[in-house]
Amino acid sequence: MKKLLKDIEREAIGQIREANQDKELETLKRTYLGRKGKISKLLKSIGRLPPGERAAVGLMANEVKQNITRQFQLKSLPLRKKTSSKLNQKIDISLPGILPDIGRLHPLTQITDEIAAIFLRLGFRLVEGPEVETEYYNFQALNMPINHPSRETFHTFYTTDNFLLRSQTSTVQIRIMQKQRPPVAVIAPGKVFRPDATDASHSFMFHQIEGLLVDKDVTFSDLKGSLTTFCRQMFGGETRMRFRPHYFPFTEPSVEIDISCMICGGKGCRVCSQKGWLEILGAGMVNPAVFEAVGYNPEEVTGFAFGMGIERIAMLKYGIDDIRMFFENDMRFLEQF
Numbered sequence: 471m472k473k474l475l476k477d478i479e480r481e482a483i484g485q486i487r488e489a490n491q492d493k494e495l496e497t498l499k500r501t502y503l504g505r506k507g508k509i510s511k512l513l514k515s516i517g518r519l520p521p522g523e524r525a526a527v528g529l530m531a532n533e534v535k536q537n538i539t540r541q542f543q544l545k546s547l548p549l550r551k552k553t554s555s556k557l558n559q560k561i562d563i564s565l566p567g568i569l570p571d572i573g574r575l576h577p578l579t580q581i582t583d584e585i586a587a588i589f590l591r592l593g594f595r596l597v598e599g600p601e602v603e604t605e606y607y608n609f610q611a612l613n614m615p616i617n618h619p620s621r622e623t624f625h626t627f628y629t630t631d632n633f634l635l636r637s638q639t640s641t642v643q644i645r646i647m648q649k650q651r652p653p654v655a656v657i658a659p660g661k662v663f664r665p666d667a668t669d670a671s672h673s674f675m676f677h678q679i680e681g682l683l684v685d686k687d688v689t690f691s692d693l694k695g696s697l698t699t700f701c702r703q704m705f706g707g708e709t710r711m712r713f714r715p716h717y718f719p720f721t722e723p724s725v726e727i728d729i730s731c732m733i734c735g736g737k738g739c740r741v742c743s744q745k746g747w748l749e750i751l752g753a754g755m756v757n758p759a760v761f762e763a764v765g766y767n768p769e770e771v772t773g774f775a776f777g778m779g780i781e782r783i784a785m786l787k788y789g790i791d792d793i794r795m796f797f798e799n800d801m802r803f804l805e806q807f
């Protein structure tokens with residue numbers, strides 16, 4: 471019996487070592503270790519042995535069973551490796567990982583947020599108005615009657631009769647004052663449109679941010695103080711301001727505001743065309759005709775308003791010399807912000 475066991479063991483181990491397919495191993499397992507396999511059969515016949523021999527043979531049978539089992543375990547590991555293609559691939563853990571692209575805000579959005587944050591700290595509220603407007607909001611209510619020559623500067627695209635794309639965010643001044651009694655302190659960023667031929671400094675669509683403050687006893691020094699605070703926070707504490715008389719139909723008096731060039735500090739350079747000054751916004755005291763259009767009493771309230779081009783501010787701040795860069799979606803440009 472013991473010899474028989476040893477023979478089975480030798481035979482099994484030999485066959486297991488030679489097997490090189492999972493299927494073959496399965497069959498061998500059944501042949502030797504299965505319920506009707508060779509070892510089980512042998513164990514069952516132990517009962518027929520003389521009682522004195524039974525224990526020793528039983529012990530040996532279990533040992534043989536364990537040995538064969540171990541052989542199966544040793545064999546099945548490398549076999550599986552060979553047949554599984556995934557485990558065959560080598561992984562180079564020293565390769566750098568794939569970096570996800572991290573999104574960011576468009577430079578114009580970043581500048582708009584920066585400008586807005588300054589005015590929000592000064593107590594202004596952020597509002598918005600429609601891009602498709604009526605002639606009334608873009609012209610008449612802003613003191614530009616039909617056929618008046620001052621409309622020339624604010625020409626725009628017309629859709630159907632009476633509807634147009636706004637050519638300035640000043641339209642929002644009217645919409646807010648119609649809705650709200652004074653005091654008013656708002657800023658209104660958004661898109662504006664003009665039928666200009668596109669070049670390095672013109673685009674048929676660009677962005678403005680409008681400001682309006684109306685209350686009792688608002689004076690020109692409030693305008694100066696607010697806009698000086700804005701310019702110093704936006705362009706640096708050393709920035710000097712220059713207020714030049716100008717004409718806008720919706721303000722009286724009106725000014726254009728220049729700041730000392732932040733590139734050369736006012737000495738003259740390429741960015742400021744050797745002038746030392748950069749024009750950044752238009753402003754003025756709200757024209758009484760505008761108050762009348764919205765039903766405010768010009769005897770009771772005064773106010774100031776201003777408007778600036780966001781692209782222009784961004785171009786000055788970052789030294790960008792072509793407005794088209796903002797709209798071409800060239801990642802090499804956008805990734806720099």
Ligand code: DAH
Pocket residue numbers: 637638639640680681718720721751752753754755774775776777778
């Ligand atoms: N709307 C003017 C423009 O597009 C800018 C402007 C000037 C707005 C003076 C104002 C203002 O509110 O008071 O050129």
